[in-house]
Amino acid sequence: MRALLMERFGGPLTVREVPDPTPAPDGVVVAVGASGVCRSDWHAWSGHDSDVVLPHVPGHELAGTVAAVGDRVRRWSVGDRVTVPFVCACGVCAPCREGQHQVCLHQTQPGFTHWGSFAELVALDAADVNLVALPDSLSFTTAAALGCRFATAFRAVTGVGRVAAGEWVAVIGCGGVGLSAVQVAVAVGARVVAVDPSPGARGLATAMGAEHVLADPAAVVEVTGGGAHVGLDCLGSPDTCVASIRSLRPRGRHVQVGLLPPELGRPEVPMDLVVARELAVLGSHGMAAHDYPAMLSLIGAGRLRPQDLVTRELTLDEAGAALVEVGRAPGVAVVTSF
Incomplete structure (x- = not known):
């Protein structure tokens, strides 16, 4: 697959051909339809996150279509339209049992703990816990803005604040x-x-x-x-x-x-x-997948319009420059062509 590869912190980001991921027994592989460019990706590129191991593919705000399913996954099938929070929870630790998946003790994060979504394909863990079904009316471009920035803001305002x-x-x-x-x-x-x-x-x-x-x-x-x-x-x-x-x-x-x-x-x-x-x-640290329905309901009703935040659509070849310069242009940039 094509992916944006980082081989040195603060160094060049180049599009390369790399091996396709395979799903974990409880996970899936998603064909990425869109991936947002976020300040958190800049932190990963800058070397501010100890979970990042080089070489690395960043990207954590994503939406797409399930392309492969692990043999222990029960709720999802190939072809399902999905998004996912940037915190993928284990579903079994003490915070997860209390419903607080966003502070899971054994969380994984695409683009940080493993290769992320600036690629044609991305592997996601514990799919039955973390995947969120997307309505047909919600585009991948809009949904890609939800996984970190919009969902994080929604919970920070309504849940924590x-x-x-x-x-x-x-x-x-x-x-x-x-x-x-x-x-x-x-x-x-x-x-x-x-x-x-x-x-x-x-x-x-x-x-x-x-x-x-x-x-x-x-x-x-x-x-x-x-x-x-x-x-x-x-x-x-x-x-x-x-x-x-x-x-x-x-x-x-x-x-x-x-x-x-x-x-x-x-x-x-x-x-x-x-x-x-x-x-x-x-x-405030993200939002669990099970909290998405309230936000999606308000989006469906037109009371929230995350699509209005998307000011630029990019190709994967343009993603590296946008990541390095994140924050210099207002609004949200989303990679929509891979």
Whole structure:
């Protein structure tokens, strides 16, 4: 198969012919119809993830068609249209038994723990636990934006942040996950302040329904009349983490969504404010496959429109450059031709 191969951290990414994957007994192989280009892929390429072993094929936001099935798989057949969360859970550890697959103790992640979806084919583990059926009305291009950014934002807003109608939400960083968070928060009736230094990103945040768009997070407290009820760091940097916490009103909730690899520095969390204002500091890590139906229902009803976030469709030969430059152009890029 053709795949985008990484042979050195921070080095060139080249399309090569590599061996086809085979399914594990409990897994499947999916013929990739589309694969999103995400900041997490950039972290893998940069060497920020210890799970990545070279040579490596990145890519974890995917949708496609089941091409081969392991002999222990019961729920899926060749030809099924599917997507998958970026966390593939084992289904049997303690968190999985509690339904918290997104923090599985034995999770695998395509594009990180094994070769990913910037390829014609990708192997996925524990298929009966992790695969999500796609309605015929949902294109692979749109579905590819769900597996990391949109699903992560959906759970961060609705599940972890518990955003309620009428609350102020500050979204810090308006890349793919941030724009997704804006759209989800607006859909549940929140008032959104979106913060990003890029005029293009701020323009897209306005189109997603943000009430205010700012270049400087210091202005959040003023425009919300005392601070946000919920702040989301959707970029993942020491500065944006602290900015989200400082944007909160008393009893506010900070949700850390963007990755914070130690290589990029550790945030100096203002614990004096956390104590004085009784703030909650929360982490959010993806969304389990069994939680997808609620999100897909809202998409089917037109209340959520992840397709509006896709601003570029690429070939596999263009994916390497897009990965290296992720975040420089607003919106979501998706590889749709392999």
